[in-house]
Amino acid sequence: RVGLRLVDPGNLVQSSGSTALAVVTQIEPITVIFTVAQDHLDEVLAQLRHGARLTVDAYDRTQQTRLATGKLLALDNQIDTTTGTVKMRALFDNKQDILYPNQFVNTRLLVTTQHNMTLIPTYAIQHNGEIAFVYVIQNGVAHVRNVKEGTTDAGMTAVEGINPGDEVATSSYEKLQDGSKVNISKRPIPQSESNAP
Structure with a gap:
């Protein structure tokens, strides 16, 4: 999707300049980067080793409304020592254009389903x-x-x-x-x- 025009007709621009005419972003599909506490990393890795396609739900700021459901795409190769978390990336098809670049969302990663708890x-x-x-x-x-x-x-x-x-x-x-x-x-x-x- 092409964003708003950043220059107007008549403005002087140079090919070597850093001013963009417009910004093009991919929103369909779109990825979301989120973090998971390192304490849960073993559970996630165990599921991935067994070939599971883990589901990720994106929620609004209040964590009341589910915006979209996607799949875990990748995870980082290191733990952030300041937060004790691992970055993960989820892919959402975003057919309804609900998610936007730089939007804040809360995520829930479904690792296992427990019964009779x-x-x-x-x-x-x-x-x-x-x-x-x-x-x-x-x-x-x-x-x-x-x-x-x-x-x-x-x-x-x-x-x-x-x-x-x-x-x-x-x-x-x-x-x-x-x-x-x-x-x-x-x-x-x-x-x-x-x-x-």
């Missing part, structure tokens, strides 16, 4: 050193239950160590101890807690 709000998980735990409520009493954290997405974390149907405390952690009596409130979760990391 127990999900809880990420902010319900507490830490004591390297041990992750939650407070499970049984008969009005809080019990500490160690959990193993899995994948996190959209404020929810897959965990091992609790069962579907277990009631997990989602607030007032500073007041809880193993064996504390609790009153369960069915109030909506405040925005500050529901968006907590």
Whole structure:
């Protein structure tokens, strides 16, 4: 696609000058460069070694609207030591011209699909050193239950160590101890807690 004209009729230009008449960019297809934490690099490489074509979704700034879906095209050959991330490039066919050069997007790279996982709000998980735990409520009493954290997405974390149907405390952690009596409130979760990391 040809961009806006950068010079007007009558302007003096020279063949050796650095002023462009217009800029031509390729938008169909278009590539998006994004980064992935080095902690997830082994998972990505394992899938690529097995010939998987990994899907990448591009979202708007709010991460609410999916703009386009593409495929992972390539990844860099080194880790950025300042950020601990690896650059990756995804290819989008962009038939609807939704993506533009230099546009900011959020990306989600689908590496694997997990089934039959127990999900809880990420902010319900507490830490004591390297041990992750939650407070499970049984008969009005809080019990500490160690959990193993899995994948996190959209404020929810897959965990091992609790069962579907277990009631997990989602607030007032500073007041809880193993064996504390609790009153369960069915109030909506405040925005500050529901968006907590």
